[in-house]
Amino acid sequence: MKKTENKTRRTAAQESDYVTNRVLTVFAGGILLLIFATYLKNGLSYASSFTTALGVAQGSIWTGLVLALAGLVLTGRQLAKGTYKSTTLFNGNGLLMLGLLLSLCGYLMVDFGPQQALRALYVIIPVWAILYLIYSVYPREFFTIATAMTLQAAFLWLVAKSAVSNSFSSTTGVFLALGLVVCAALEGLYLATRSNQGRLKWGKVSITVFNHDTKHALVATVAVVGAVLLLAAFFLGGSVGYYAMYAVAAVLFLMAVYYTARMM
Numbered sequence: 001m002k003k004t005e006n007k008t009r010r011t012a013a014q015e016s017d018y019v020t021n022r023v024l025t026v027f028a029g030g031i032l033l034l035i036f037a038t039y040l041k042n043g044l045s046y047a048s049s050f051t052t053a054l055g056v057a058q059g060s061i062w063t064g065l066v067l068a069l070a071g072l073v074l075t076g077r078q079l080a081k082g083t084y085k086s087t088t089l090f091n092g093n094g095l096l097m098l099g100l101l102l103s104l105c106g107y108l109m110v111d112f113g114p115q116q117a118l119r120a121l122y123v124i125i126p127v128w129a130i131l132y133l134i135y136s137v138y139p140r141e142f143f144t145i146a147t148a149m150t151l152q153a154a155f156l157w158l159v160a161k162s163a164v165s166n167s168f169s170s171t172t173g174v175f176l177a178l179g180l181v182v183c184a185a186l187e188g189l190y191l192a193t194r195s196n197q198g199r200l201k202w203g204k205v206s207i208t209v210f211n212h213d214t215k216h217a218l219v220a221t222v223a224v225v226g227a228v229l230l231l232a233a234f235f236l237g238g239s240v241g242y243y244a245m246y247a248v249a250a251v252l253f254l255m256a257v258y259y260t261a262r263m264m
Helices: 002-044 047-081 092-112 114-137 140-163 169-196 216-236 240-263
Strands: 199-202 205-208
Touching (some): 002 114, 140 169, 140 240
Antiparallel strands (some): 199 205
């Protein structure tokens, strides 16, 4: 009896240490990326440092792509062999995420201007870090739903912003279509994985997208409500898109509280 209790306590302590280390690692990485983005912004803003900063930015694009490819290959091989462990602090997924963010950072700085790029990265990097933590720690159904809702909120903002912009008004319909694709993809993923207990399978590779007991009503509600909000933002215009975005963010926060309490 005592051996079982000790083993349970040891497992709980290991899980707690893993969560703590993952949180510290991800947010430390996010802070370092923001510092790097700030350096690029400052370097590209002055003629004396422009050439050096441009070279660093272009180098970060290719370095990030190499890291992302290495992470993708490593994760794919581990999944194929059945040796992948999501609870490992440093794994292929972490390398993939780091590479994509590093490459995105350089790309935005070079192609969209340092000021606009830094503003975007101040949002993208923290959101990406939070989603990665959700992927690592929370039930997989919450990660999938949270990712879909984050994309819905982003497209709601883009629809609202582009509708009143002289430069991007022609892209409003494109943003609406992409947002509706996200909603349809969420529902499609559930239907495609329902018979495999929430898993997508390609040969030997199996990826968990939902929990085996995920309710269809939850997924369908997120997809349908998201689609309705996007259509309302497109046809009603004004501030509807912004209010809808805040509503999605608020619901997502409440869901995070619910899943956190359920895990305790």
